[in-house]
Amino acid sequence: MLNNCDMRMLQILVLLLLVTLEAKAQVQVHTDMRTANWNLIGLKYDKQVKPLVWQAVFPTALKAINHKVIELPGYIIPIKVGNTFTEFMLSIVPIASCPYCGTGDIPSMVEVKMLKPIKWTDAPVSIKGKFEINDSGDSRSTFFLLEAVQK
Numbered sequence: 490m491l492n493n494c495d496m497r498m499l500q501i502l503v504l505l506l507l508v509t510l511e512a513k514a515q516v517q518v519h520t521d522m523r524t525a526n527w528n529l530i531g532l533k534y535d536k537q538v539k540p541l542v543w544q545a546v547f548p549t550a551l552k553a554i555n556h557k558v559i560e561l562p563g564y565i566i567p568i569k570v571g572n573t574f575t576e577f578m579l580s581i582v583p584i585a586s587c588p589y590c591g592t593g594d595i596p597s598m599v600e601v602k603m604l605k606p607i608k609w610t611d612a613p614v615s616i617k618g619k620f621e622i623n624d625s626g627d628s629r630s631t632f633f634l635l636e637a638v639q640k
Contacts, residue, residue: 524561532547563579563599564580564581565577565607567584574609579600579614600632
């Protein structure tokens with residue numbers, strides 16, 4: 490049987506163990522990739538036009554970069570198995586941070602189509618290409634970076 494002092498000590502040890510485990514479970518902080526272009530991409534929102542029907546809305550400032558060559562820093566999110574890619578998603582958060590996990594909205598991502606293959610890395614990359622908004626309403630990506638090259 491534990492006395493009050495021993496019980497208190499056991500509670501403190503368990504608490505310290507839980508705090509230590511929680512600290513180890515945290516994902517490493519990543520480099521913030523937000524730029525003026527990412528901020529513009531983040532302006533897109535969805536509006537309900539009928540019950541259960543939503544439509545993307547692209548503010549004027551975002552439309553202003555449509556069909557223009559822009560540069561975006563970010564992290565490669567593969568969409569196929571392999572080590573080199575000509576097509577992938579570019580995200581402001583690394584794959585280790587799971588762009589689909591956590592609270593809040595899914596961060597903005599752009600589908601990239603490279604002119605030449607790029608090797609996968611978990612480090613940030615900078616990509617330059619022709620920005621295209623897909624406003625067709627189909628199920629493809631909303632944003633594309635075409636004829637892209639690594640900077």
